[in-house]
Amino acid sequence: MDPIHIQLQEPAPRRNEELTQPTYMEIDENLEQQLRPHRFVDYPGQEAVKNNLEVYVAAARKRGKPLDHIILHGPPGLGKTTLAKIVAHEMAVPFYQTSGPSIDKPGDLAGILAGVEPGGVLFIDEIHRLPITVEEILYSAMEDFCIDILVGQGPTARTVRMPINPFTLIGATTRVASLSAPFLSRFGIQEHLEFYDAASLAKILQRSAGLWGVELAEEGAFELARRSRGTPRIANRLLRRVRDFADFHGVERLDHDIVDLTLTRLNIDLAGLDRMDRRILRVLQERYNGGPAGIEALASTIGEERTTIEDVYEPFLTHQGFIRRGPRGRELTPQALIHLEAVSQMV
DSSP states (O other), X not given: OOOEXXXXXXXXXXXXXXXXXXXXXXXXXXXXXXXXXXXXXXXXXXXXXXXXXXXXXXHHHHHTOOOOOEEEESSTTSSHHHHHHHHHHHHTOXXXXXXXXXXXXXXXXXXXXXXXXXXXXXXXXXXXXXXXXXXXXXXXXXXXXXXXXXXXXXGGOEEEEEEOOOOEEEEEESOGGGSOHHHHTTOSEEEEOOOOOHHHHHHHHHHHHHHHTOEEOHHHHHHHHHTTTTOHHHHHHHHHHHHHHHHHHTOXXXXXXXXXXXXXXXXXXXXXXXXXXXXXXXXXXXXXXXOOBXXXXXXHHHTOOHHHIIIIIHHHHHHTTXXXXXXXXXXXXXXXXXXXXXXXXXX
């Protein structure tokens, strides 16, 4: 592992507020911040992951030690960032947020780590996109709470081991397989987030509606939940669109009818599939006779990036049983053919 090379001086520590600038973190909209729960008890769904994290947090607080490093992986929009913030809140420690693409050089990481207070939680979103040189610096930081710095150049250069405060690294990724085995093994806690069921999403929607001062009927919440792809981020986004349609039509109570009207106008069918989901299925059906088809060929035909299909669309289609992945590629299931037929009859 190569040490960090820094000319003449060690990186100056950065204050907490500096890490909240766009360079070091992704700033959520105020609306999204209002919806994020701050305690495990207010977090619906993901019961297995939530219960495990509660145990780990309670044990760490009892010992008075930082929590083990955590990796949270799963499809986007399932609450990885929210869970990381809840962990920091329950541990009563500072929270620092950044993302893999924003850390270009080892020196960037050194500056961030130098500013982390004792016991703090450093959250790195899209951690699989960290450069390999930065990832390697994290090895000693995670295990020994120190980083190696190369001071000077040429024959006068010397390596200085700079201690950092003990901290907890929480990484979030949609592509855990992209993490190297040595890096992944340093996370003592590894949790996978699943898609939410309709009941859990309905609870999230009722909570969001209450925070916004909107009256959401029970049947409206369930209809919206079952057509939100099992994803809280999508459910809350669609709830805002339903509110827009309700305001336009002068509807005060968000019931089943206004929800169905909104989602129909947005081309979201009864299974929660949107136009691109159905396009993927129809391309497999019409161009590849139901498959199998390789992901590169499928992406080229659709005109979409391979990573977008793999990370955004395919997980839900596979989860719903519409696509089957095999060694020869993707192919439709009988359930997908039935759904496409039903949708075509509704048009």
